[in-house]
Amino acid sequence: MREKMLFFLLLLSMTILAGCNQAEGVEEGENGEYVFNTEDEILEGSLEAESEPIVGNERKVREVVDGKVRSYLTGEWIDVELGTRRPLAIMLNNRAEALPMSGLAGAEVIYECPVEGRITRWLAFYEDWEDLERIGSVRSCRQYFLDFAQEFDAVYAHYGQAVYVLEDLNSGKYDVLSGGTKGIKHPVGAMYDRISRPGKATEHTLYAFPGGIKKDIEKKGYNMELSEDFSRKFKFAQEGETASYEGYPDAVLLQPGGTGGQNGFGGVKAVFEYHASDQKYYRSTYGNPHTDELTGEQLAVTNVIFQYCDGTVLDAKDYLQFATQSYNNDCIVFTNGKMIEGYWNNPGEPGTPARYYQKDNSEIVLNPGKTFVCIIWNDYAGDVVIQ
Numbered sequence: 441m442r443e444k445m446l447f448f449l450l451l452l453s454m455t456i457l458a459g460c461n462q463a464e465g466v467e468e469g470e471n472g473e474y475v476f477n478t479e480d481e482i483l484e485g486s487l488e489a490e491s492e493p494i495v496g497n498e499r500k501v502r503e504v505v506d507g508k509v510r511s512y513l514t515g516e517w518i519d520v521e522l523g524t525r526r527p528l529a530i531m532l533n534n535r536a537e538a539l540p541m542s543g544l545a546g547a548e549v550i551y552e553c554p555v556e557g558r559i560t561r562w563l564a565f566y567e568d569w570e571d572l573e574r575i576g577s578v579r580s581c582r583q584y585f586l587d588f589a590q591e592f593d594a595v596y597a598h599y600g601q602a603v604y605v606l607e608d609l610n611s612g613k614y615d616v617l618s619g620g621t622k623g624i625k626h627p628v629g630a631m632y633d634r635i636s637r638p639g640k641a642t643e644h645t646l647y648a649f650p651g652g653i654k655k656d657i658e659k660k661g662y663n664m665e666l667s668e669d670f671s672r673k674f675k676f677a678q679e680g681e682t683a684s685y686e687g688y689p690d691a692v693l694l695q696p697g698g699t700g701g702q703n704g705f706g707g708v709k710a711v712f713e714y715h716a717s718d719q720k721y722y723r724s725t726y727g728n729p730h731t732d733e734l735t736g737e738q739l740a741v742t743n744v745i746f747q748y749c750d751g752t753v754l755d756a757k758d759y760l761q762f763a764t765q766s767y768n769n770d771c772i773v774f775t776n777g778k779m780i781e782g783y784w785n786n787p788g789e790p791g792t793p794a795r796y797y798q799k800d801n802s803e804i805v806l807n808p809g810k811t812f813v814c815i816i817w818n819d820y821a822g823d824v825v826i827q
Contacts, residue, residue: 513548513567515676515808522567526664529594530648532562533577536726538644540733543575551588553815554704556758565592569650573734576647581605587764590791593670595662599632599646602759615662628656673793675803683805684776691779695825696814703820712744714777742809744774747784748816762815771796773804780804
């Protein structure tokens, strides 16, 4: 209770500060947003430990077999070169008029979060992106997406941004591939381009092209090796084993936003349906299978995580912020057709990976494969439907 009270006091102070800055007539940014300091972290000072212990982010040397290691993103065996390289995290456009996406089939991890207008936006993580034809369409940055990218030590790519994140994007603290939009001081010049999409608005025609991505990374001089102190985020079942969770509740239809409302997921009609035949969760959006434009295949993942987060509305334009560091907020993990309820912890600095625990404090084990993380706004937790 004390944690929640401190959190909402911080939110209140941010709201007051926002109003003061607007009254003072600070510089108006892109799309008419106002710039103001939203504090370094939304949860600063509110992460005092309570009953459960924090499990340390131990770092183990991965076994190398025939030139391959197990991926930090999927738990599957991949070439050492890919497994020791930093991933690419790129913003994807989930508006109905922008679909289908391109390059989605190559993503190993996907985050979906509510944004202004109470729809959602996606952040896709790629280990092996160089052979893709294109990735997109690409959209703009919000602070919490940048934060989530740091959990994987990813190079973060976006085109456009809310003014609240401009300071961080321009700070040099993060390895970013920013498009040349208003307020960006050091944009990239090779990776972004538009394609013809008859019947689509121009804003839905921008893509990232792998040849240009490589050029821009080299020009920026980013070190693409995973940092020496990198700590894995997910815990996967050992080779030859299945995290079966026998005796746990079945869950075959997941609706992170229910059938509507102001939670973001309801607005895009997000649904995951579990198929026992291949032990994967198939995604539908706006009532249709969510497919990759290049392959025609419906997105299917091995694990789905509902990560419940505290959030706030930053301004009258409905820009949002979510707490990416937290202690003991709820989570539900879905794997092998089962539902595992627990909590997640990320009480460190930005870049510390959030981890997922059962109520007995044991870390939840995922099955090797792709993972989809839904950021559920605590205010709308009651909208979630699980069958």
